[in-house]
Amino acid sequence: MECDVVVVGAGPAGSMAAKYASKGGASVLLIEERQEIGKKACTGLISTRALNECEIGLGRWIKNRIRGAFIYSPDGTGITIDGKETKAYVINRKIFDRELAKQAVKAGADLLVKAKATGLKNGKLNILTQGESLEVNPKIIIGADGVSSRVAKWAGLGRAKKVLGGVQIEGLYDVRDQGFVEVFIGSVAPGFFVWAVPLEDGIARIGLCTTANPLRHLRKMLKSHPIVSRRYHGSHLSFEVGGIPLGPPERTTAEGTILVGDAVAQVKPTSGGGIYTGALCAKIAGEVAAAAVREGDVSAKRLAEYERRWRSAIGRELSIGMKIHEVMGKLSDSDLNKVIKALDDPGILDTISQYGDMDYPSTVVKKLILAKPRLLKLSGVLAKAIR
Ligand SMILES: Cc1cc2nc3c(=O)[nH]c(=O)nc-3n(C[C@H](O)[C@H](O)[C@H](O)COP(=O)(O)OP(=O)(O)OC[C@H]3O[C@@H](n4cnc5c(N)ncnc54)[C@H](O)[C@@H]3O)c2cc1C
Known part of the structure; x- marks a missing residue:
């Protein structure tokens, strides 16, 4: 042939x-x-830009529209990034x-x-x-x-x-807001994070990615994470595993x-x-x-x-992105609590909402470094990770 x-x-x-x-x-x-x-x-979370790049527009593949994210530190403090308009789709x-x-x-x-x-x-x-x-x-x-x-x-x-291990379920979940994804950072998913992405009425894709043993972390998280375990109804409709190459x-x-x-x-x-x-x-x-x-x-x-x-x-x-990933992966729960606390400032959250770009995260990192000297408080935490 x-x-x-x-x-x-x-x-x-x-x-x-x-x-x-x-x-x-x-x-x-x-x-x-x-x-x-x-x-x-x-x-299946992709930016509006990604949909354009794929040249297929809006269609039956769109399950939900996302405008922002709730990000939780290990101690449960949450910050809200609100893009105020559709920034991404769940497909x-x-x-x-x-x-x-x-x-x-x-x-x-x-x-x-x-x-x-x-x-x-x-x-x-x-x-x-x-x-x-x-x-x-x-x-x-x-x-x-x-x-x-x-x-x-x-x-x-x-x-x-490197290749990270990912695992995800679709489960019944009390979604906080249909237009926002939830992200949980820290030892709940060492080296990466946990996500809960609203799909349709009362269902979310809940998953995590880690450097080791993702399944064990998922089981533990669904059973005992103070926020996720209360919202998750205990049964799932699908279960998937996959590797993420970086x-x-x-x-x-x-x-x-x-x-x-x-x-x-x-x-x-x-x-x-x-x-x-x-x-x-x-x-x-x-x-x-x-x-x-x-x-x-x-x-x-x-x-x-x-x-x-x-x-x-x-x-x-x-x-x-690889450098940011490596630095984040080295931070302890207590360091990550400090990072989220430092970001929890109306001016900083505004900058993130305005310049945050899921495809080009370096843009907002540069903006923050230049415009928000308050973040210098974090330099000690980050220097430890970079060493
Ligand atoms: C848990 C998890 C969650 C994710 N969430 C997101 C997300 O929200 N947003 C996002 O953008 N990305 C996400 N990703 C990543 C995304 O799924 C991949 O980056 C994307 O699918 C890569 O596309 P691809 O075409 O390169 O490879 P794939 O989609 O993996 O396609 C490769 C294809 O090749 C076929 N194939 C393999 N070997 C052969 C062979 N020998 N002969 C013939 N066919 C073969 C496979 O069957 C497969 O269909 C996630 C990944 C995981 C694991």
Whole structure:
């Protein structure tokens, strides 16, 4: 079987890459190992910007609209960040991913589900599909095969610097405000945080991510966390686990190969969100792949255009995010209580509400450092973490 580009994995990044490679004139085969598109563990919280980036607008995939967040310190003190208008959506990943895949097909890609890439030898990709073995000889392979990417391994490319464990349920929950997510920081989820994201009447996606043993932390949190355990009704409708890769490796391209999305940790280290960043990079991947095919040059040197473009678009933001993530991960509960207390000031909360951006958190951090000398009180706490 011949085609210019095979995209492995029909998540958001894979479908977007397939769409853009097709739009650029390449013949594209998009394959998905599962029998259905959109079965990924995910909270589905994406910014309004992310929805635009995915080019699908408002539709049946929108489950809720979010304008702000309640953030709780370990001692239970809460601060409110109110964006005052819709800042984010909660989506149904199954419908959302299907729509993105549909758009890739509309742009000209062929889509095969229940088709698993099983090996790559001398540029030939083996695909196992519905009991049959296919051999494809594409000019370029785009690995959009998620956190455990096999394409990355076959191409000899590196992995994420770290992978966090995420676990989430959809459960009956007394939501504080339908338009606000709740975030709990501290040893309740070491190294990351707990979230409760309102979904629809009386149901929330409640989950956490940690550096170790997420399931044990989730059980404990649902049973005994002073706020969450009182609101949670004790039964859940779904249960999901998944890894969150952070910190892209040095190289994301090789001769005839490009990696996108979770496969190469294009994920925001401050939130674990990867839909916006993955879609943004996948468009570049699709464009570069199509151009390389047109020019008859799929060398590592030619494909490095992708590397340059995606890093110039979000590379700096991801590395600042990684630093913030690392510093936050080193703070004790008592340090985090001090951080939330210092932020609990009308002027500071206004600045966060005004400049807070879930895709570009460095913007608000810079604003706060420049405009709020009061935060210098935190320098002792942060210096300890940076040491
Ligand atoms: C608990 C949790 C909560 C999250 N919440 C959010 C959130 O609120 N907002 C947000 O933006 N992000 C969130 N994320 C991250 C987000 O889900 C990912 O960043 C996003 O799905 C990455 O998209 P992708 O297309 O790169 O990979 P994926 O969505 O993982 O898609 C990869 C696809 O490749 C397929 N595949 C794998 N191997 C093969 C193979 N050999 N052959 C064929 N197909 C293959 C897989 O079946 C899968 O469909 C969350 C993640 C977790 C774990």
